[in-house]
Amino acid sequence: MKLYNTPYGAVSIDFPQVRVVGKQLQVRRLDDGKSTWSWFCTLSRKWMKYGEKNSKGHSSPVSSADIEKSFQKNPSGSFRFTMGGNTVEIKFREMIQVGQSRKRRVTRRPQFRNKQMKRGLTGVLIAALAGGSVGSRPQWEFEGDKGAWHVFKSRSGTSTNCSLTSDTIEAKFQQNPASSLTFTVSGHTYKLDFTAMVQINMLTQRTRRIRRVLV
Structure with missing residues (x-):
């Protein structure tokens, strides 16, 4: 999303990476404590939710809730589990899954809630960028x-x-x-x-x- 006429000029926000593009600014999503967070991993160039079955009927040995519980305890730490006899580690700071032979990107996203969506951009973002305005x-x-x-x-x-x-x-x-x-x-x-x-x-x-x- 690109915001125009903010105190910092035009600001582009990369939601998947939760960062501001090309500027020394930070962005974050404020949680009201009621959000349910899900974890996804790239598999065959597609985001797959941990715990759900893939096209072949196979699911990961851990659930999204297990990973979120570990993340809440230490957002800078990691989560380890065993898959196919090998130890796999999810590094929260780098947002990657590291296995014996390869790395995969992971992401953490909140589940959609109607009320939150209606308040979302017009309230939270404009308040965060005081005095700014967005396109319509x-x-x-x-x-x-x-x-x-x-x-x-x-x-x-x-x-x-x-x-x-x-x-x-x-x-x-x-x-x-x-x-x-x-x-x-x-x-x-x-x-x-x-x-x-x-x-x-x-x-x-x-x-x-x-x-x-x-x-």
Whole structure:
């Protein structure tokens, strides 16, 4: 999300990383103590929730609640468990899962609550950036191969013909911010996962980050 006309100029907030992009500023999500937090790990370029079954019917040996309990005790520590006879460690500070042969990214996200969403951006962010203002029109974008962000457009009659637009995505998001949406680009089927904020190619399972900004 990009905020304009704040005391610090234009401010871009990266929600998955919980950081301000390109400025020496910090951002955090204030918890009212009622949030239920879930933990996810990247698997085959897709965010999978700990404890849930994957496409092959296999689930991790630990639950999201187990990891959150350990995190609450020591947010700078780590959580260890055994999987397939090997010791795996989740390092909270680096937000990575380290195994015997590879590392995977992990993330921690709050479960959606309607009342919290309605108060959310207009109250918390504006108060945090006193005197600042935000744009009024939501716009949905996806991350390209070189890190540039592109707006979802129909692009009819082109080689990258897309079946939806940014406005279509916003309408679905307003109905249920915890849902998903399928669409096609040049005959290929994709899925937008609002919870993980990624775009998934249903054939190759390749993912791209998506974001919702106010312009």
